[in-house]
Amino acid sequence: MTVHEALKGAVAQLRKAGVEDARLSAEVLIQRVLGVGKAHLYAHPDRVLTQEEERRIAEGVSRRARREPLQYITGVVEFYGLELEVGPDVLIPRPETEGLVERVLGWRSMWERPLIADVGTGSGALAVALAHHWPGARIVGIDVSPGAFQVASRNIRRHGLADRVSLVQGDLLFPLLDHGQRADIVVSNPPYIPSGDIDGLQPEVARFEPRAALDGGGDGLDVYRRLFFQLPEVLSRPGAVAVEVGAGQAGAVRRLLEQSCGVVAGGAGGAAAVQMETGTDRDLAGIERVVWARLS
Template sequence: MASSPHKTTDAARLAVLDAATERLEAAEREAPRRTAAWLLMEVLGCDRGQLYAHPDRPVAPEARRRFEAMVERCVAGEPLQHVLGYASFRGLRIAVSPAVMVPRPETEEVVEDALATIGNVERPRVLDVGTGSGCIGLSVKHERPDARVQAWDVSADALDVAQENADRLGLDVHLARVDLFGDNVAEALLEPVDLLVSNPPYIPDQEAETLPPVVRDYDPDVALFSGDDPLRFYRALATRASNLCVPGGALVVETHADYAHEAASVLENEGLTGVSVQEDLSGRPRILSATYPEP
């Protein structure tokens, strides 16, 4: 009697994870083990606890092929969040694409400061300028359901991503295409706000070559670069504050660590008060806050 054909045994989870980690390490990718784990959890539809609780459980061939294809995209330099199609931000799953900047941990701190600023304001009115994926405005709405949130961006493609996120998360945020340097700012504003929050482009063009390729080659230029003036968006925000904010309204913005104190001076020179510079968790000056004074 002829013997039955040999059936290939599916590889165990831990072995698949170890092989992917080695591949990412060889390519000098950041956090190779964590990246491999995120990808395998995505493919298997499990969380970290489930992944490591069953290290010998087999990975089916189709799942393994999909996983290895995702690993190769990361090896080639593509951001993990682009490969997954989303980023985790303050507990929300935020869809991302090449049209938007991948949300950063330091921007979560901007949201933290923004929420603290409106902590005692009932039904706060909030404007997120340069919303990108919508991560700031949507997080504020998620954590302050009573807030009335507007979110602007100059990019129609970015607004499509933000709208996708708003719809999927069931968060009511008013999105609009607005150029902060354009003529439609006044007509786009639904109402003056208690909080103006922004993570504007602040990297000077001349720093482009110093950025990691995973940032320079994949985040959109419009979300990163400020031209030859790293302070231009802070001047615009400060100048517009009188039309955008109610008297006593607050401004909370992210900034370039090397230009944080210069940006603070810009706000002061435009008449904003209580200007302060806060450090991020890495100890770098990163977040500016100020108040538009009452008459």
């Protein structure tokens, strides 16, 4: 079988299986097996594959045809210009989540060496990206999942950040509460899909990504309520919070955050002592994707 024949067959098989990005998936799977770039793939269409290459390509295409996410098959994803390991224990980082990184990095003028809590760190994408681009920051990644803890640990070591990024296993901000520790910035991409909507998502998401990283309860806001309830005991003054939200959730989440930050401000000596600013950021599709608050 030649490269051209393998590519043609893979695209046909994936399209029949309903894979939307059939050609891209086929290209990436074949490139990974051959260890070549896209240009090389198309420059040498008549290259004859070895039996082992054919077997590995067929295996990858079969997995993708079952709607397993491409990132789980290749084992990697690019996030904010950094290659990260991913697997079934963690949510696949999306481009939309890069807006959280942008928002937090926009606060660099407020702190030289902040402590940032990444709640529900998953693969460690936010923690790694923030530490990489904010050399003075210390990050603590928190996740209740042992599997996510292992993936995040490998990503932190992969990028040489173990001296500034630490991990603790636990639920939301409880590990900081238990030790009386405060954070200057709290950032999170929590589960926010309403429970009843999950089975109707794309098969790649509904069947393969960890449900605990998706399920936000009946209205999708359960984790925000729990997280924001803990904020007054953890957030420093000055302090800042940024969270990702689902489409149509920004207004409700912003109100919840304002209530929580109002308690924080009151605990610092009253509203006159602490100024609170809140806002939302839109993603490239125009959806309000990031809700944030800043206390100064």
